[in-house]
Amino acid sequence: MKIPRLLTHLSTGWLIRSSFLFLLCWLANGFAGSVWAQGKLEDYKRSVALKETLRNKVYNAPNNVYWTPAQKLWYLVRTARGLEFVVVDPRKKTRQPAFDQEQLAKKLSEATGKKIDPFNLPFTSITYGKDDEELEFAAEGSTWQVSTGAFAFRKKGVFQAEPADRGYWGNSRSERDGKPVFSPDSSQTAFIKNDNLYIRSEKTKQETQLSYDGSEGDYYSSYIQWSPDGKKLVTNKVRPNAKRLIHFVRSSPDDQLQPKLETREYLKPGDALPVRRPQLFWVETQKQISVDDALFNQQFSLSRLEWRKDSRAFTFEYNQRGHQIYRILDVNATTGVVKPLIEERSNTFIDYSGKRARHDVNDGQEIVWASERDGWNHLYLIDGVTGKVKKQITKGEWVIRNLVHVDDKNRTILFAASGRNADQDPYFVHYYKVNFDGSGLTALTTENANHTATFSPDFSYFVDSYSRVDLPPVTVLRNSADGSVALELEKADISVWQKAGWKEPEVFSAKGRDGKTDIWGIIIRPTNFDPNKKYPVIENIYAGPHGSFVPKSFMSNYVSMHELAELGFIVVQIDGMGTSNRSKAFQDVCWKNLKDAGFPDRILWLKAAAQKYNHLDLNKVGIFGTSAGGQSATAALLFHPEFYKAAVSSCGCHDNRMDKMWWNEQWMGYPIGPQYDECSNVTNAHKLQGNLLLLVGEVDDNVDPASTYQLANALIKANKNFELVTLPGLGHTAGGDFGERKRRDFFVKSLLGVDPPNWNEIEKQVAGSRN
Incomplete structure (x- = not known):
């Protein structure tokens, strides 16, 4: 008789606090001899070292851009010497420092009695006055004002932070x-x-x-x-x-x-409204x-x-x-x-x-409206009196992603869309301009990349940051009339990443279940990748119908998949059918069928990748995800045990009747019918064959934690072996540092057959080395 293994950890303090940081440094500096291995301490050391090496080492790639009242723009950018504030005047075509950071650091040091690093200032946001001649910032408990012309600096008052708690979503x-x-x-x-x-x-x-x-x-x-x-x-x-x-x-x-x-x-499906x-x-x-x-x-x-x-x-x-x-x-x-x-x-x-967009023109005489009525998300011009369609403004096998701005006077529309460029990834976002009657469709961005635009208050200019997972970000200022580049602002420097041996993700596509539709994803390999060796494959899954989830821009904030690969894995992420941002039919696969999660497409994609690359070992495939991804990760073992062998599920929605109403009724339907039972991991728990690790935050108010506990209960009743980690004090989470370690150790044990390092013993040795 198999006895369920329930691992409930009562504290994460020793890992998260200073001893964990010390441990990371100690591992990075070396502990064991260097041998090529998979899942050994050497691989953990390299994973930690990679994380520390890559962190904050993408230079000249601003994350956010802000426009001032006078139609200038400013942004904060990390350079080789630190964080720098930049201001741009679109009309003068100038780019310059927002202020003298060294002078300001000196003044702020004198005023506060603290040593201030000019390129690591104690603030990351500034506010410009009406004429852009003065700016304010908050630092060291006070608000300060700086005149940017003839440099003047003064303390304005006490800083009062806004309450961080914005209330519970439900x-x-x-x-x-x-x-x-x-x-x-x-x-x-x-x-x-x-x-x-x-x-x-x-x-x-x-x-x-x-x-x-x-x-x-x-x-x-x-x-x-x-x-x-x-x-x-x-x-x-x-x-x-x-x-x-x-x-x-x-x-x-x-x-x-x-x-x-x-x-x-917390309203659940079927509840009264x-x-x-x-x-x-x-x-x-x-x-x-x-x-x-x-x-x-x-x-x-x-x-x-x-x-x-x-x-x-x-x-x-x-x-x-x-x-x-x-x-x-x-x-x-x-x-x-x-x-x-x-x-x-x-x-x-x-x-x-996810797709609702509406703009009322001239007090509702007309309405610009987004609809999927022809099978693709497009814009329509509706008569605001009769309700009849006057014109389908956009049309084709591509989709509107965002209605940016409607100019009633000039009868033009700015919008974001994807899929219109047949020679590019169909998920890449581009920006366009079109007239109300559908004429004059103009592409404002054309580069083969994913674009993010931030428009000026009067919509005459926009900052365009574009990149791919294999192309570092480029940031330019464009004219909204025709998309022409008015000023080149930044070009990212990833030389530190390249010197560290970082391998860029590979974009890969293969046909889905219908034999026609391209399914897109990425492949991530370790820095010590050897094409002559076999690697177990781990899929990072999120298959929520409300979006698409494979990264399309440069992954400077998504290094964790690279860290996991360092332990001796190939890590992949895929957008299968049932997700959004393609055709209506592509998304409709999820209807009353969330257990599908695009698995027929994912499995075909992985088989196509393995046919091209024989270093992918499809006899050892793992999967992990959080929330709806946690539901799908468990579902992989229950409904596709012939393919997936190990899964880590964090805060999963394991029965859609237990989760929030608005999300689940939208995809699973109302009234509540047998489809909810058919898609339930709890109902199907007896089908478990692979290795399963469940993680759950004890105070998760996004997905009711009882959903995970009910799955555990069903597994126990079915006499199934699994692991359960409860995370005290945590809400809706992938697990934090402790959960991440448990996830990696689980895959090392389940897919590589290697016992992970004895962290308690290592911690003991680390503590001894301190004394």
């Missing part, structure tokens, strides 16, 4: 918390009293009740909107739902000895106008309730539960008649959370 907005709302001319105030709508004259303070049918269980929302002419009001009448709560114990709180019980709001019904009132006659809810009575949500500027109507968006109908509805402010301006229907799902 908290529902209380419809009762809105403040009284003034009319456009401030002569009256609208407010809620005793669950009903009232107005009050600001001159006489007389209150007038407009509604009478509000109650505790069916009340008027305090989020009230006046029409622009001040003659009408609209707010929702709300029938609240019963809130689902999840509970977990924080075993090791920082502020007390005893554990804490914590609770979160609040019902909102817009209510229209005429203020002068105190009359309520009936609004028929026939077109929005099966709601998942109502959103974006807005008045037309001429007060003729208000509009809102209706997302029907099940996500197969989406409407923009127009309510006539005189009659209360509701009509659909736009209606989207799908036999599978409407990707409302």
